[in-house]
Every structure is written in C-alpha cells, then in structure tokens.
Amino acid sequence: MIPVLILALALCLPGLAQSTQSVPAKRKYKYPGKIESTYDKFKDETMVFFKLMPITAGANLEWEGTTIVSDERLDLLMYFAYSGQTLATPKWVGIGIASSIYEPKQYGDYTLTIVCDKQPIHVGKMIVHDRGEIRYAPRRPTVKIQRLEASIPYEQFLSIANARKVKLRIGHKEFPLDPQNLEAIRDLASRTAP
16 A cells, blocks of 8 residues: 555655656767757846758758748747756757748647657647748749747657657658757757756
C-alpha cells in the first residue's frame, strides 16, 4: 500500500514526475547559426532561441499554379522563456515560421501538425500575422509575407528534438525539416535542463 501511495504522489506532485523523453546531450551541433539568449530586466525574463533559418523544402515545393522559379520561402525559429536569469525547464516552447508565399490560402485554416517519425502531434491553429506583400520583379507574382506562431508543451518539443525525421504540416501543405533544422532544435533542447 505504501509503495502505491508514493508512486501516486510522485506522479501527481509537480516537479517529481520524470519526463518520458530525454533531453539531448550538450555537444557541438552542426547548423548555420547558434543558440542565443536575451534577458529583459523589466519583465525579469530570459528568452533562449535560434534565429530564423531556412527550411530548404519550403523553397522547393511545387505550389499549385506555379510554373516559374519560386520566390517563396519558409524560415523556422524556436524559443523558450523562463523567469529570472537562473535556467528553469520550460513548460512551453514557441514555434515561429516566416512564410513568403504566392497564395496563403494554400495553408487552409493554418492548422499545424508536426509529424515526428510518422507520429503526428496535433498542435492546432497557428496565430497569423500578415506582414504585407512584395514583388521581386515586374513580371513576377506578388509574394504574401506572413508570420505564423504556435506554442507546444515541453514534452512534445522533446519528441521533435529526439525524432530522426520531422515534417511540418500547415493545413494540407507538408514539408520536411532539414537535418540542419533538426540540429538547431536539438541544440535548443539541450539547453532546457539546468
């Protein structure tokens, strides 16, 4: 009876339950970028992140109705924050996608699903910030610029970091993350535990 009570308490009390996912080891990760952090003394909050980096598959997609070399691109960033300046494991991790596409309606309702080693994580609808449009040359189509945001629980973030293959699906458009994107995600994850 006592062992069952101890197990129940360990699972119910915050901070005592063990994570089912492991935090990647701290090592030198190979990608064009680095993990950065900023401290906001007014909020008393530290943010840890990697800056926007290209998702190569985003530039290679054959979007509907496109017959010319694409001006479209997708960039990814991820971040987490904690109170003060002493590292604390986050409860949530933010995902940001900078999207420059011809037809945003191709994203459907902007529902994000992350597929990790063929296992889907249903994140939900992303927050969309329209940032205008640009035309790179007179005969080129106009590109719509958007910033997409979502947050995922820490455990799901670790699932992404530990996966060998990851695809992002926004609406009905799906694109795989590059090995360099995964290296950046693993580097960020390796810095989540004190």
